[in-house]
Amino acid sequence: MNVIMTENTENLNTEDKIAEKYKLQTKDVNVFYGDFQAIKEVSMNIKPNSITAFIGPSGCGKSTFLRLFNRMNDYIEDFKMEGKIKIDDTNIYKNKIQLEQLRKQVGMVFQKPNPFPKSIFENVAYGLKIQGIKDKKLIAARVEKALVQADLWNEVKDNLNKSALTLSGGQQQRLCIARTLAVEPSILLMDEPTSALDPISTAKIEELIHQLKKEYTIIIVTHNMQQAARISDYTAFFYMGELIEFDKTKKIFTNPDKKRTENYITGRFG
């Protein structure tokens, strides 16, 4: 299966022009865990400042595909990747790529909030310190900016030295988002970021994702169909390692081209 999102590309003749238009490009990507093929010939172009939702049943490969973008699968035994993945026209699977730099550029938020057993301030400052930034004023400014962006500043500004573990689940997840934003990435990967949260906290995170779109390219894996429909601009449906359909979210949720997509989003299988 080879699906490429090439909306309005008639006037784009060269690879350069395409690279200019897309933040992230994958071409003929295959992923293997030993003999098992988890991703099959997936090609996809993602526009900057867009929100793309990956949907599909458990084990369809959407999280594996997401984790390719910051090379998190590299640590899995027997992992093998074929094809090309480019961010800003740079192949991120080239040998010369520095993983620290890549992960600074591509931040990730996980299913369960995972704050460090440190203060709220230290959690957000952590990535900056790892990068070797020592200027305390700069660190304080970046921490504040990240907490404001994550819509958490007003709730924690008077308690920055309190343990992050005292925060509620929803606040912890926004703290983790702030921690990711502090190092100023350009792409945010989110792997089911609200699946462990109550509806109010989920709504706050969704609103936050919507706000962050102005500055970041966001890719989110979700099992919540309504969430994908509410927050994303584009939706990709994966099934058994294949990208079945990738289109505007409005199209996918009103009139998908593929029967398998329709059956999945209407709850008829999966």
Next chain:
Amino acid sequence: MINIEEQRVALNKTGEEMLNLVHKQVQLAYEAFTSFDTDLAEEIILKEKRVNALDVRIEKDTDHFIALYSPVATDLRFALALLKINYNLERIGDQAFDIANHTIYLNQKLVSELVERMQFNLMFETLESMFTDVANAFTNENLKVARKVFKKDKIINDINAKAFDIVAEDAFKNPELIRQYLMALVVMKKFEKIGDLLKNISESIIYFIDAEILKHKKKK
């Protein structure tokens, strides 16, 4: 069968029930008006309450379906289309109700020459055929049959357009029948409206099956 499908089947069934009920009302209205049968007219007036009750039930059931099942894609289009179909059916029921009231108000049998000259028969036959197409298209999700309705509506419109000249011409010859002529025109307009509403229903069926919005498009 999964739950959302059960709900859809149930809604579909209620939609068909509404369609059959309203179709029957139109058949009775034609019979009552052309045969001057006031018993039938009374029956229509009584049944109008059932039409209204079913209209409210479908609207409530569809609201619940949307609220509880968050339908998307074909399920969403089905729910949206059903609301519109139901609205148009209820309005068809209103036309039948009005024709029944006009029959009682006129209080006399139309002269058969007038019925023939104005082509009430052809209009009714065409409407019958449109009802059959709409029912077939809705139940079997048949696009081709749904599209047939548009051509047939044009036949209805032509008959209605000619009726004015016929009445204008004949009324001079038979001034004593002026009440009949005027009422025939009013009732013909009601049947023509039924054709328009059936056309709207066809558009909704096509939207539900194919996601194509035909409203305000000249070429269908």
